[in-house]
Amino acid sequence: MSTSDWLHTDIGATTADTITIRGRDLAGELMGRVTFTELAFLLVQGREPGPGETRLLDAVLVSLADHGLTPTVLAARLTHTGAPESLQGAVAAGLLGAGSVFLGVVEDAAVFLGEIVRAAGPDTDADLERAAGDAVAARLAAGRRIPGLGHPIHKAEDPRTPRMYAIAAEAGVLGANLRALELVAAAAAERSGRALPINGAGAAGAALADLGFDPAIVRGFALLARTAGVVAHLAEEMRHPIGMPLFRELDERLSAEER
Amino acid sequence: MSTSDWLHTDIGATTADTITIRGRDLAGELMGRVTFTELAFLLVQGREPGPGETRLLDAVLVSLADHGLTPTVLAARLTHTGAPESLQGAVAAGLLGAGSVFLGVVEDAAVFLGEIVRAAGPDTDADLERAAGDAVAARLAAGRRIPGLGHPIHKAEDPRTPRMYAIAAEAGVLGANLRALELVAAAAAERSGRALPINGAGAAGAALADLGFDPAIVRGFALLARTAGVVAHLAEEMRHPIGMPLFRELDERLSAEER
Amino acid sequence: MSTSDWLHTDIGATTADTITIRGRDLAGELMGRVTFTELAFLLVQGREPGPGETRLLDAVLVSLADHGLTPTVLAARLTHTGAPESLQGAVAAGLLGAGSVFLGVVEDAAVFLGEIVRAAGPDTDADLERAAGDAVAARLAAGRRIPGLGHPIHKAEDPRTPRMYAIAAEAGVLGANLRALELVAAAAAERSGRALPINGAGAAGAALADLGFDPAIVRGFALLARTAGVVAHLAEEMRHPIGMPLFRELDERLSAEER
């Protein structure tokens, strides 16, 4: 049996005596020493985060974990109604709706800001401001929305945003992406004449980019955060079901309409 | 529009000004103060964990997050091969295989130990030992396996198990379920004449039960842990694909067989 | 590169010139000659169905395809609300709830009837009646439900059941499982003093078993049928959304409750 150059992972391995993650012994070096948040960072980036990075990543995950009875949570609960024996199926259903409409902003913001940060080069604030202004102008000229700005409910201010900036600053990890997002918001307000607040998803995307995550994977952290929320809703669904009575109410209302 | 008694969640709510989780203001009281692990505990149980509980829950999540190129990780990577535009679909595929064969043990152990702990009543060690012995005897008489014992790879000892017990003891949260699992292992060894080690999934299930989680939801924490591992593998898949070359190799081997 | 005895499929293969399914050339022998229903039968059983078998399988698939705004359809629609870019994710969410509560009956009936048919041996009607009576008695003594009997909505008669029997009889493929199900219903009525109608899912499970499908895969045909229904609901959702207004109404009702 031959090995193959493509068959390789740097993430981990298991032998009869040990389980290794990123070169560290799981039982001896990781359990009891690192938190789950630190492990998630290590798993993806291959290095352990510093204390400030951990603090910001925890804040990001906490900010994205739950938003009440959202469409994706309802999908998870309704899936549990039909297949209570398969918790993984209900959790999966709860993640499948985490797409472009709600969580896509986290990724869109990271991609958009990444382009600005790259255009600004080894960043001085003036370069970043210019690059942000150019990117905003190009988007508005194309009639497109600016990722990370505005929120259907939190119209004046998303309460998570100033908190995220404060935590990043205190922790000493407020980087180019978070700064670029503020410059983007200012440029957009100036050009459009309408100030839109930075939303929590946009701030989370910028924070994840500042923590060194590739824009293509930041949505993965939104999914990780949401898994905790979905699991909590399913635990509640087992005791106080919403799926079945919701279905029954809709069924009665539909029948009433038929008559 | 009428409200309905079934339409209710204690988990959280969103208004124009605030996002609330379990009665706490997300931005003002949770972000920057609690870790993601503490939030996951709070989301499910409705109360914040103490420091020892957090330490044990972190250890459980760390122990379950990744085991290398498992069947579920391969499923996630192969799903990404066909649908790279939908990260949530690949993560969902990675969770759907977390069923009875691999992660089911976490739940099975929690259910089994819960019955022993309940049978023992307000627990003295003697009662627990008797209840464990009875439960093991009943299982063996029925020709069934004891959940949480034995491992296909770690035949002598699962390295995660002694570490989990040490962490629980140090943190002051080693409870009736973890103790019952040791008594179960001893009773099984005595009756069957063959000592099987407590596996890591069993220890994780016992720890989650000791942390106060209902056995019906402990699999949710295994899924949460696995999400971090799956996200890491998908981040690696984007740079060093395994899905497509694996498919191509299998396709060539199948064609060679046809000839 | 070595071949392996486990790496083999009888279902199909693709080369530079041909696509083969079950030994038949896809383009030359199947397209335009067999229907999709006949292909599904061929794919799973490895042989083409006769005309009567096709007629019954079509009736089964038609009977299971759609039941209006069920919990699984709602889950699919709500998933589309959040991730309209990923149709496969919404369809998958719509299948994940097809578990024990609704579609499980199709499989449960096939398993239960399979045991009766096996116990009856090369079947005479008297043997089948005795085996059905014994199985019903054992179930009722254990306090368990009889799979395939009773329906929450169609209390007197499930309109699909007599139609399925008529089609099977006309098509000359009314076999031991469908007959056993009638004997089961009669035995249950006699012993419990309460006549429960054979439900459509039970009749579908019996018909699939009579068509030669293993009980372990009959749920797959229920999933195939449901996929058509879910796709139709998603096509409608694109034009007349239910997911978003449902979420908004529930959100308002929850907010009203808070005040």
Next chain:
Amino acid sequence: MSTSDWLHTDIGATTADTITIRGRDLAGELMGRVTFTELAFLLVQGREPGPGETRLLDAVLVSLADHGLTPTVLAARLTHTGAPESLQGAVAAGLLGAGSVFLGVVEDAAVFLGEIVRAAGPDTDADLERAAGDAVAARLAAGRRIPGLGHPIHKAEDPRTPRMYAIAAEAGVLGANLRALELVAAAAAERSGRALPINGAGAAGAALADLGFDPAIVRGFALLARTAGVVAHLAEEMRHPIGMPLFRELDERLSAEER
């Protein structure tokens, strides 16, 4: 309880006595009279297909149902390895990879051809040829691929394509989209100097568009077709597993590499 204008479906309804699909009684008017393919057409379009339309839709579904051990089939089988108790989870995993890389072409072709057909107006062949040429020129100028042309394996000709055209012609339903696709292939060959064959997925997308399906839902029929293939592979997986031995082989090869 009030009804709501958004709470409405034209697809079907269930009452105590009847199940209705698109205004037809399921038991009395559909079972035994329409095939599953006809029902799928009716469910999505709200009208029954004519015989020629049914013949072409059957050919499309047959052409897309199975292509051997593809990445999505492997994902389904590996999911079954970990969660054999949840057939719907394995089927869902098998659909989640049906994204942009493999099945996206069906949708991309339908979207692209729809634009050409609309641009050509009430179509004369000359208008269609001009519109196809313009669209191809615009794509090539933008450095983009032409959807529906070329195939990684079937380099000279995809055997499904001429068969699909022959069936559509015989059935009298060869419409503007299929014709436009031929004109697109000719224009692309002329401009690029390299003749790429029309692939089977492109022909399927064109055929679905000619059958009157909105481009946004044609991927749904690819998913329906694939469900039959995935179910067949899972039935085979139950008897001759590939998932577990594949995982074990990869695990051994990885371990060998470590040493």
